[in-house]
Amino acid sequence: MCGIVGLFCKSDAIADHLGDHLSRMLVQMNDRGPDSAGVAVYRDPAPAGSCKLTLQHEDPGYDFETLAAGLARAFGGEADVTRRATHAVLVVAADAADAQAYVRAHHPEVRVMSVGSVIEIYKETGLPSAFAERFSLGDIRGTHALGHTRMATESRVTTLGSHPFSTGLDVCLVHNGSLSNHNDLRRKLRREGIEFHTENDTEVAAGYLTWRLREGDSLHDALMHCLDDLDGFYTFAIGTADGFAVFRDPIACKPAVMAETDDWVAMSSEFRAIAVLPGAENARIWEPAPATPYIWEGARV
């Protein structure tokens, strides 16, 4: 089944309580995805010349400070650590690709969840409502966010098999559906230099978007190319540095509902997750058409 939620703030009043809104939306999707949960939030841009990494280790007591000190020695400046349950956000005075390569080379025990300047990804196995509480989502301020609750069909229930999947700097993907040609596509994308860390089908879709964007596609064109190359069914929500997008396959059997007010744009698998937002009763509500990209940009990051 799986549940998806997305929220794009158009007013400070919503942005100030982004995490609280996101958390309540996610909990409404508990039944759709009790196996694991995850969110991507866009907030607190790293200073120019710095990047932001979200790292995870299964031991909440893991010594991220020593890892950060190593990054600071390697790249200069100071590496700032902010912990959230099993995750830590590090702001490093380095190029994003270099910092990520350093962590993968020197700390293979640590998982890199996201890389960019504004994105933070948190995800773990377990019930979404427990996740929201454990990660104190309620206190997060930011411009936009995506969330996912997973009912696993395609691969194991693990932290890395949870959504959102990072698809490059500040870009991430959540997915409801399943892809049937992911093994073949993964092999082709590996030849293009795209790295994969799981057997998960959604990670392949994320890698596919990374590849298309790297080849110069706009987000709109990258999504339209999915129609040619992805075999399966999907409702995607994609987070970008300054916005989010929603895209459904040509049959569109996986649910999606969208709503917009003067204060926010929201999407979800079911209206019940949108009904918890302030002003939902007067929102413009519609279901996105198949094979049609819906893109919101210009978040005031």
Next chain:
Amino acid sequence: MAVDIAAAEIVDLARTPLRDLNQRLHDLAGTADGPRSWRIVNPSGMHNIACGLDADVDVVIEGHAGYYCAGMNKLARVRVTGNAGQGLAENMMSGRVTVDGNASQAAGATAHGGLIHIRGDASARCGISLKGAAIVVEGSVGHMSAFMAQTGVIIVLGDAGEALGDSMYETHIYVRGTAAGLGADVVEKELRDFHRGEVGGLLADAGITGVDVSDLRRYGSARQLYNFKIDNTY
């Protein structure tokens, strides 16, 4: 369908398990005992509310319903004051289901009888495989509505999405706005007096006034897919 609110049996789904509610509603079948009028509060988008009813009762769901609300309904009049999720009144046999807001995908799928009245929009595949019920949508319907619809009536006062009526049989489809595209083997047909009467009667039944039935267009099957043709094979 005036409901005596004061006398209604109130069930709060924030306190009462949904299975208990549905069981109480099922227990009304074949007996005159028990409340004839029900108010369901705090539905909060739950799935399968008021499914499988088989009694001449009124049920008002105050708020949003999730998937399969009033599925398999027989005799009962069910109203949702908010929005309804996928599969509204799926396989309904008789009675009436009204939604004040929007209905999600596959509203009225395979429904055999009764009236489904959606005051807002219905989304994709509204009336898929319809088997005899009447569906009245005051707003618009999404893509592939009336897909393989067999008999019954679908009236859309707004617009219809792509592939309307794809591979349909003998359902009567009426659209007041525009259809983004017609499905395989669907053609526009003449709106005759019989059809004006059919639309007028159903709109009156749904309590909808101010519609000039001559503004609607009728769509039906060209009946070119009914028999095997060697040219259609791949």
